[in-house]
Amino acid sequence: MSTILVFAEHGAGTVRRASLECIAAAKATGSDVVAIVTGQGATDAAESLGNHGASRVVCLTGADQYSPDATGVDIAAVACDLGVRGFLAAATSTGKDLAPRVAMHLDSVLFSDCTGLEAAGDSFKISRPWLAGKAIANCTSTGPVFCATTRLNSFATNEVGGTAEVSERPASTDGKVIVTGITAKEGGKLDVAEAPIVVSGGRGLKEPEGFKIIEDLAEALGNTAVGASRAVVDAGWRPHSEQVGQTGKVVSPGLYIAVGISGAIQHIAGMKTSGVIVAINKDPDAPIFKLADYGIVGDAFEVVPALTAAVKELMATA
Amino acid sequence: MNIVACIKRVPTTDAQAKVNADGKSLDTSGFQYMTSFYDEIAVEEAIKTKEAHGGEVTVLTVGPTEGTKEVRECIAKGADGGVILTDPDWGQRDNLSTAKVLAARLSEMGAELAFFGKVATDRDNNAVGAMTATKLGWACVTDVIELSLADGRGTAKRESESGVESVEFSLPAIITCDKGLNEPRYAGLKGIMAAKKKPLEEAQFENVPNQIEVESLELPAPRKEGRIVGEGPEAVAALIDALRNEAKVL
Numbered sequence: 001m002s003t004i005l006v007f008a009e010h011g012a013g014t015v016r017r018a019s020l021e022c023i024a025a026a027k028a029t030g031s032d033v034v035a036i037v038t039g040q041g042a043t044d045a046a047e048s049l050g051n052h053g054a055s056r057v058v059c060l061t062g063a064d065q066y067s068p069d070a071t072g073v074d075i076a077a078v079a080c081d082l083g084v085r086g087f088l089a090a091a092t093s094t095g096k097d098l099a100p101r102v103a104m105h106l107d108s109v110l111f112s113d114c115t116g117l118e119a120a121g122d123s124f125k126i127s128r129p130w131l132a133g134k135a136i137a138n139c140t141s142t143g144p145v146f147c148a149t150t151r152l153n154s155f156a157t158n159e160v161g162g163t164a165e166v167s168e169r170p171a172s173t174d175g176k177v178i179v180t181g182i183t184a185k186e187g188g189k190l191d192v193a194e195a196p197i198v199v200s201g202g203r204g205l206k207e208p209e210g211f212k213i214i215e216d217l218a219e220a221l222g223n224t225a226v227g228a229s230r231a232v233v234d235a236g237w238r239p240h241s242e243q244v245g246q247t248g249k250v251v252s253p254g255l256y257i258a259v260g261i262s263g264a265i266q267h268i269a270g271m272k273t274s275g276v277i278v279a280i281n282k283d284p285d286a287p288i289f290k291l292a293d294y295g296i297v298g299d300a301f302e303v304v305p306a307l308t309a310a311v312k313e314l315m316a317t318a
Numbered sequence: 319m320n321i322v323a324c325i326k327r328v329p330t331t332d333a334q335a336k337v338n339a340d341g342k343s344l345d346t347s348g349f350q351y352m353t354s355f356y357d358e359i360a361v362e363e364a365i366k367t368k369e370a371h372g373g374e375v376t377v378l379t380v381g382p383t384e385g386t387k388e389v390r391e392c393i394a395k396g397a398d399g400g401v402i403l404t405d406p407d408w409g410q411r412d413n414l415s416t417a418k419v420l421a422a423r424l425s426e427m428g429a430e431l432a433f434f435g436k437v438a439t440d441r442d443n444n445a446v447g448a449m450t451a452t453k454l455g456w457a458c459v460t461d462v463i464e465l466s467l468a469d470g471r472g473t474a475k476r477e478s479e480s481g482v483e484s485v486e487f488s489l490p491a492i493i494t495c496d497k498g499l500n501e502p503r504y505a506g507l508k509g510i511m512a513a514k515k516k517p518l519e520e521a522q523f524e525n526v527p528n529q530i531e532v533e534s535l536e537l538p539a540p541r542k543e544g545r546i547v548g549e550g551p552e553a554v555a556a557l558i559d560a561l562r563n564e565a566k567v568l
Contacts, residue, residue: 011480072452091444093478097460100413100448109414109529110445125533130441134335135344136536143414143529176457177487184481191479197567233497240463240497241477246331246439247355247497255567266331272541276565278557284546291541294560298550306551310558314568 001032002085002122006054007075007102008035009094013044018090018152018194020052025155026088027053029119034058035164036078038071038171050164052157057164060171067175068094072101074172079106079145086124088117091149092194099149108143113250115154115273124148132246132269152193153252154273190225192242197255198274200227200244202267204260204281204300208237213304214259220311227251227271229261245270260300263288280304319373322424322432323364324447325357325392327385328440335537342532343409353388356435359495362502363465364433365396371467374398376427380419382408386518394505394513401427403523412530413441417449419523425454429490436461436494447494457491463498 004026008019019035026033035054037045038061046057060074079087079102087102089095091113103110115136116127124146127138185191192198199221201214211226218224228238230245244251246266256274261267263279263286271277272291279292280303289295296303329349336345353361364375377392377400379385389400403419405411424432434447444460451458463482464475467489474485477496505513547556561568 068448069452069457093461093476096444097448097476100417100445101452101458103414103445104417104449104452107414109412110443110449111530112413112443112445130344130535131329131333131335132331132439132442133538134333135337136538137532138534138536140531140533141529142531176491177459177485179483179485181484182478182481183484194479243497250442255561255565265334272538276561276567277541277544278561289544289546291544293541293544293565294557295544295546296548296550296553296557297546298553302551303554306554307557310554311568314558314562 004031004086005084007089008037010045013041020157021155022090022150023053024158046166054164057166059168063171066179070172070175075102076105086146103147106145108145108147111148113151114148192225192227193249195225197224198227198253199257201259202229202261203231217308220308262286320430321364321375322429323361324434326354326438327381327388328354354438358502360433361392362500394509399517401519412528413443413445415526418526420450421453432492434494436496451492457487460494461496
């Protein structure tokens with residue numbers, strides 16, 4: 001059986017959902033999965049990793065601050081020691097930063113943001129978007145180690161009820177890049193790429209204050225991130241971190257609600273793999289309606305508050 | 319400081335994908351090209367760094383000879399010269415071999431600081447900057463939205479899912495640039511005229527094998543046809559019903 005090494009991210013010992021998806025994707029290829037974790041609380045994270053499919057967990061210990069280049073060296077060393085056939089990380093900000101470093105150490109090409117992964121002989125095959133999802137490439141590699149990152153919300157997590165054998169390894173502490181601190185998002189706001197539900201707004205909201213109705217709907221739904229079209233980010237109404245589209249984030253939530261967004265090709269590229277798409281727009285000819293599963297033609301300022309009220313009512317009775 | 323801005327020529331973001339008859343490559347007929355969106359931010363940051371700390375900026379790319387147009391456009395904004403490593407296998411070039419080719423050239427140029435876009439908007443790899451730095455043994459900070467340099471060291475801010483990270487790093491370094499770092503300038507007529515006289519070297523490079531094998535390329539399956547559930551706030555009940563009982567997402 002081939003072995004895949006998976007970098008698992010955690011916050012104070014709680015493993016990120018994206019990393020659990022990544023482990024499940026690795027496990028589904030029939031491979032043995034070894035997880036590698038670093039930072040404070042790494043050993044606490046080990047327990048849930050076993051439950052989600054890792055047979056072994058390597059904890060990098062002793063580094064007070066995270067260094068992506070030092071961690072890359074350590075992961076590559078573990079990959080070599082274990083003779084792994086694959087290396088995976090979730091395509092989070094940290095994963096996308098780390099995986100290319102590991103891939104270069106392993107002299108291997110990197111497949112970023114994969115939406116499909118399967119075993120192929122003693123190696124693997126992936127599917128991944130090109131041109132922000134306008135095309136899907138199915139690829140293999142002739143490289144020594146199959147390195148890839150998995151797109152968020154593209155693989156299901158899986159609880160297998162196992163226990164992992166945990167080992168520790170001293171982390172390198174000679175990094176050239178050190179993360180010295182993090183300013184957390186206010187009120188634990190969800191990231192648009194990670195959230196299971198996204199409510200996005202565009203020009204149709206008329207002014208920055210128009211986003212109040214979007215925020216209210218997101219709050220009523222719960223577990224929901226606010227997204228934005230490029231036009232309103234460029235206009236300075238919303239931060240770039242919320243931008244969905246080809247020059248923003250590509251998202252794939254279970255439910256995507258587009259409000260006052262006409263549906264330019266660059267925006268559609270960023271959200272068209274969402275599970276269910278709802279469009280609310282004044283213009284019945286807006287291209288977004290061609291993509292949406294459900295549409296309401298109407299004024300956002302009338303429809304959205306009504307939807308928020310209905311969602312609140314539903315949540316209260318649920 | 320010897321500063322390099324690495325750019326990539328990519329299809330414009332309104333390009334529609336079509337697959338060639340071979341079933342594994344893009345039909346590029348009708349494509350128009352531009353400097354990748356984030357690479358424009360890299361060029362701007364390189365020029366700003368030169369303005370603040372002195373030095374020279376070279377624009378570097380790997381690609382087809384037609385890419386001299388994009389390199390020239392970037393030089394016109396205030397760079398001092400350009401290098402295009404002309405690539406006969408450009409369409410097949412993978413991130414690992416691109417990084418090796420760029421690392422070799424950066425090393426040869428004696429570069430101390432290189433700016434990349436965080437991702438090129440064609441293959442969406444998000445990889446070449448960090449790979450190149452790793453090959454060189456340099457520091458690399460990705461997705462940077464704020465940067466300051468002093469005395470051979472730097473601090474930067476980058477955005478992650480959990481918030482904004484503060485990062486310290488040593489030089490030499492590769493910085494990959496995110497939207498928000500700066501507002502790219504336009505080239506003025508003076509810059510465009512001056513760029514015609516600045517050196518633009520077309521060079522060959524020692525080929526590095528690619529590892530990627532594209533088995534097939536497909537267009538995403540069309541979504542199943544949706545429907546308009548109604549007009550105005552009265553349609554909300556029908557929408558809630560559809561989301562709950564049909565799509566089962568609420």
